[in-house]
Amino acid sequence: MKNSFTDRIFLGLIYALLIIMAFAMLYPFWNSIVISFNVGSDTTRGGITFWPRQFTLENYNVVFQDKRLMTGFLISVLRTVIGTILSIVCTAVFAYGMSKRQLMGRKWYMILCIITMYFSGGLIPSFLINRELGLMDNFWVMIVPNIISVWNMIIFRTFFLELPEGLEESAKIDGCGHWGIFFKIVVPISGPVIATLSLFSAVWHWNDWFTASIYITTEHLLPIQTLLQQILSSNIMSEQMMQTNAAARSHMSQLQNVTTKSLTMSTMLVATIPILLVYPFLQKYFTKGVMIGSIKE
Amino acid sequence: MSFKKTSLLLLVCMLGMSIMLAACGGGGGNDAAKTESKDKAEADSTKPFVLGETPLTFSFYGNYDWYTMNPWGQDPATKWIQENQKVTVQAIQSGGAALQKFNTMIASGQLPDVIWGDRGTDIEKLRKAGKLVALDPYLEKYPNLKKWAGEKTLNMLRSEDGKLYQFPNWYTKRPMGNGGYAVNNKIYKELGSPKLETFDDLYAYLKLVKEKYPDIVPFEVGLLGQGIDFLYAGMAEDRNVGQVSLRAVPQGNELKSLFSDPVYRESMVFANQLFREKLITQDAITQTRDQVKEKVNNGRVAIYGDFDTTVLGTEANSMLRAKDPGSGYTMIWPLHKTGVDPNKVWVNEYDSLGWNVSAITTSAKNPEGIFAYLDWLTGEEGERIIFWGPEGMYWQGTNDKGAPIYTDKYKNEVEERSKLMAIWDTFQWAGNTAFIDGSKAENEMNLPEDKRDWATVSQTAVAWKTSFDATEFGNIQPLPDSDEGMILQRVSDIADKVRAKALFAKDEQEVIALLDKAEQDAQKAGYEKLLKFETQKWQENLKKINGN
């Protein structure tokens, strides 16, 4: 009785805390949505909080009229799907191998991997190598160099190391090799970590604007985030204006009025909402007992 | 053991391979480019390139994070150019990472035909490496740049070797600028329209505002507290705002320290007093442009002053007037210390070189054709088309000064026109300030007084008349990778810090103490050496301007 009473207080506190937190996190997003539906010139007067003051769809019309954004959207989807699948499959296999004690050279492999997390040659050498490999202005430049993520490998490996050892013994007796054990036993019970890292990888791919802006010149190969970045950067330039001369200031401020806050928000939302939808879809893999259930089968 | 050896061997191989790769990337392209550029200079025929006869295609890179060129030929103006002049421009976009993009282009030896960006470091680096085409051979063959920019401006743009590599954008021969103080009409009238000329008037007025309207910001100084620098400009004659960002004050033939300058000190003490008494917005340094806009557009400031006054003011003025014709803003003559001649107060500065430049690289197959296009663009016809679109849309015919005569469509289709003009803005690489501003003023003067553009009125009446010609101080700052450049970086950090700290100081003594400390720190960083370097450059400029 006593336990359940403290339990209830405990739960009550948790719910209250979570609701407050959720509000603090939802508001800026909601506000961005509201601003994207408000008339641009009216937005500059401020004071828009929970609901648009002068409703309009104009900001979205502008976005959807821009043909570049639509192809950018398709490219983003394509690279995210292909990039994530390739990366997760390859990295998981890699991590499984790395989790085996009997792997010869395991320690050296690991050290070689970890060094790459901290030492990098910088952009210019990578650029020259990617160019030699024929990846310039090539869709695959957004995928191939990022297939193996050391960071993801380490997480995968940590999860694989936590698996009960007995699990694999039975399979070994059945005559399965490492590959067989991996695909038949390890993958089915690793739902949560695969879901998590797929999400991380997908989010990374979706949000990465930099790779394309360096390597891709053909306009219809640019992902949507690179295009969004162009719009966002045009909005922060006023901060850098101070350092330049008078003529620069006056002409930049003319340019600056082109993209209103409302338009920035609508573009941002169009570019963000698709990837937001991935998480709720993956959440079913986070339910307790996934692992045990599949073992019993 | 053997495993260790193998892995070591592997690493060595990798390193070797990569160094080889580096060799082909960096060194190889260099010599080829150099010889190529020589060929081009010699192949220069005497017959000028005629636009429209031979098709011309070139690639164009704008070296700014924020710059995105609109697609060529998709709007009336560039479509006209494509059809009539047979010019096609392929954009290379910075994609929000201009610095990195620029570096990778150089490292891989794949330069765009035209680079458009700030004068100074990047362009100078390209020139030193022999990657730019000198424009001098073309100057005589094509009329417009020479005519509109003038010999003096071109002299200033010349590099150390005496050649011209930069095609200027928005160069000018007359004053320009957007900065100044704008007074909120409604509040001003309600407070009895007191005299507003000197800093004493300003102080008294701000006090009055604070007392009568506690919710109003008495003095809005804009983004990064730009308006605070106006106080420096008004403290003595012939001081100008640019000296604060230059971090140097001219005295006789020398540039002197900003921090020990008595005029600067006095202005910081005054700024501190206004800030301490909450007469200046307390968010001065940290606010975003949106926050400034919000206050100004709602009429929640009594006096607004920064470098963008005519830009933000126009929008705010029309918004406020729409609700109440008696409200809005009026730009006033810059305020000053008692005894200072108001005609020698400069809150704007301009230089004849304008904003930025286009440079033609040795990768260009037809550099003369590109020059011909830029020269056409900066002339009357090119400017009219890229600024107002092809004839028949927003203008029909010109007056005797070449200014386009606006059509009704221009006056009626404001929204559509603003959108198009914003698109065309991204194609203006050879802006001709004198022609554009002159043409705008011609058209503006034909309108009845209440229909005139607030910005144009404010500019012609006040802003342009209070703009200081700072041409002689152009390009005097050292390149960032030089010793002086490192000093400049440090002095700039010190200056930014002390300016902000002085605002938050609790009394006059602290302001003085902070400035003393800044002077010390700057000297330790090598300020003297920097000032000497800049003095020398400045004197060289003066010689160039005077035509020696």
Add this chain to the structure above:
Amino acid sequence: MKKSTVLSTLAGPGRKSFWFRFSRQLDLQLMVIPAMILILIFSYLPMYGVLMAFQDYDIFQGFLHSPWVGFKHFRMFFEAPEFWNVMRNTFVISALRLLIGFPAPILLALILNEVMHLRFKRIIQTVSYLPHFLSWVIVSGFVASMLATDNGSLNMLLQKLQLVSEPINFLSIPGYFWAILIGTGIWKEIGFSAIVYLAAIAGINPEIYEAASIDGASRFKKMWYITMPGISGVITIFMILAVGDILSAGFEDILLLAKNPVLQDVSDVIDTYVYRVGIRNSLFSYAAAVGLFKSAISVILLTAANMMARKLGRSLW
């Protein structure tokens, strides 16, 4: 010692037996080798770029023709007047992030795990990960308007509650900066970072919970004795990685939140300093030298953290 045993098992008694054992586990090696080749191509081939730190790198000359200058750029960094201040800020901000920012998502995951109402849990989970997708430019805009003295919502609230008489200039007083920075960081990333812990919790055998319930353990006890140990492996690994990242105290967030130069004494960290002095001025070698210094320190810290973790039975290598 342990190291020597690892080596001897690696190399084996002789060459023949090495290849023999290698071929016996060829299928296992084939899981690892292709990935290692990709790493060699895309990470190790370009690594000659670190040599830039010892050169006066000239982008037109390339790596082969730029002059070698030894440790010049390292000395320049160590002798810069800003050096100690920058190091102090970097360590303090990182330490605060480790102390407060690191446990926050773990706590959120533990709390979410206690929520039985499935739909509520999913909504909170989704909402809490939203801020991750707002760019720092947009976030800093919100922070600036919320903390403004003029019409800022926080100051208005404090004044209404009569907690302060005059608005507080949050973004200009150095004393508040670290709190604002860490707070905003947690707000932005807590939900996203919690995901991996939620995944770890999902892997815990529910039968253990059932057994504990029969024994009459309270929620809190179950959390402490079952859930925490269940995810300690992931926590340890993340902790090691976080220690290795101590010199990366933030970049874009600091740049955008510390706009007032008054804050520089508390806000300037290695990455912002290098950006301002090195990258923005195209001083490649200088930036590379500082980067190399950072990497070296990171690897030392990581090794130390890994050694400590090994004593607890978990380690990276």
